Amino acid sequence: MGPNSSDLQTVLSQGWLYRGEGNANLVLSLTKRCQILRIRKIEKPTTILQWFFEWLIQIFTWDRKKLFEYEIKNLKFYNYIMIPFLGKAYVHPAINLTTERKEIYKLDQELMPFRPAHRKHKQLQYGIATLFRDYAFLSEKWSSLDFVSSTYAVEIKPKQGWIPLTDRYLGRCQFCLNQNLKLQSGKIKETSAYCPLDLFSGDKERMMKALKSLIFSPQNNFKIFKDGIHIYGESVSIHSFYDMLYECFQQLDSINRLTDQFCNLIIQALLKEINYKTKGCVNCDNNNIITMIPHENTYVNKVKLNQCAFNATKLPPGCVLNKILSMQKLNEFGLNKYCDIYQTVTKNKMKFNDWSYVGKFLQDVKFKSTLCPKCIVMKYTQCAKGFLEMNTTELLNELHLVPYLLAAVANDCSFMVTFRKIKKIEAISEDALIEIDNWNFLVNIGIFDLYPKPASTILKHMKRSSKMQNVNIVTNNML
Ligand SMILES: O=P(O)(O)O[C@@H]1[C@@H](OP(=O)(O)O)[C@H](OP(=O)(O)O)[C@H](O)[C@H](OP(=O)(O)O)[C@H]1OP(=O)(O)O
């Protein structure tokens, strides 16, 4: 799929709002189209040399071809790998759009008042942007139904819900270890009680605890939107959340009971089985990733203070949590092993770079069309295992890093649970309905932030891991 002919001006002239941004992208909601526009960001030049280099690139449009190829590959990764992996029920096709330098510069200026100060060290990148479905709204096909509330969207960045055995340091998960590192570096003001292992545990009590922790300490992991407008999250008073509860449930109940109802609604959505038939695969049923990872259901009565609970109950196969968790479980070997593979591959290969694995993986998906991408990745894992066991590591290549790099995408993705209270249940599929206290809610879930990570993410994680361990050893000693 190449860049779309509809230009940026046409798209923006129909109306846009600033939706939000993360580390790598800025997102606009295109109000009339039920779509969002995701624009990549780059570091602002800070030295004269960087300004000069940027100016040269603009004059000669160097790198533009490379940039186009890069974005088109990212989009193919999303459309041909992420959609089959996570399922058509949760991820929808996207298209590219070309953008000109002048219009991106103008947009950058217009956006300044809306952007948080800590993200302003980056500016918009011109060349190509991408149009995705806007998950803050329900599908237009429902628009004629008898709704009795606004549309609410709960955004969660759940992080790593399963930790390989070799990566379990000090009895804590990566998110919880990282909290102390973030605290020390001033990225957060206080640590959160949220633990991803609770959210992914499938145990309703632990899921409830996870959601309440997110509500009371949202950081960048929890946001709420009402009709596409951000109404709750980090730096917003908890009273905005309570106002939302009264508005949404339209009941004069206690805050605690309404909070429970809200959490129940989200838990039901997260455990809901939504199965969507996808293209056949000669090797699997195409619905679930067959991981080698055994399920950890040993009953743990009491988890030690300051430790995470690694046990879990089985999740319903077609639910959103299971889709994300299965992808996270592709990292069977753990960080140290993948770091060894990375170092071997970089030594062996002349043509290796951060992104070479994406093109090769896409080629494999295209040519081994009788297998789904999940089964292709399982084969990479089996091959890597064989080479490591037989000590034939010279046969390793960048494709053997794919399981770790896909798991890294799943560890960092986000999803939105979008819902709206409805009066009459007409011909609505069970997949889209949730009942709470005799009220029906029409619900949709969309997963996003699914672009590939560079291969060097493995090295970044090695550095982060050693920092996390040091900080946590010091913190533990102080307790
Ligand atoms: O390393 P982590 O777990 O802190 O995750 C990074 C995220 O930090 P978080 O802990 O979610 O606040 C980080 O998010 P923020 O910038 O903190 O909002 C990014 O998502 C980063 O991904 P990338 O480098 O932009 O591709 C993420 O890096 P990757 O680990 O996915 O490479």
Ligand SMILES: Nc1ncnc2c1ncn2[C@@H]1O[C@H](COP(=O)(O)OP(=O)(O)OP(=O)(O)O)[C@@H](O)[C@H]1O
């Ligand atoms: N498809 C979508 N539908 C609705 N809102 C979206 C969608 N994609 C992104 N957003 C909104 O835009 C924000 C920024 O997008 P995104 O998380 O993709 O940025 P990022 O820079 O890649 O993030 P990260 O730092 O986590 O890598 C999200 O927090 C979310 O509120």
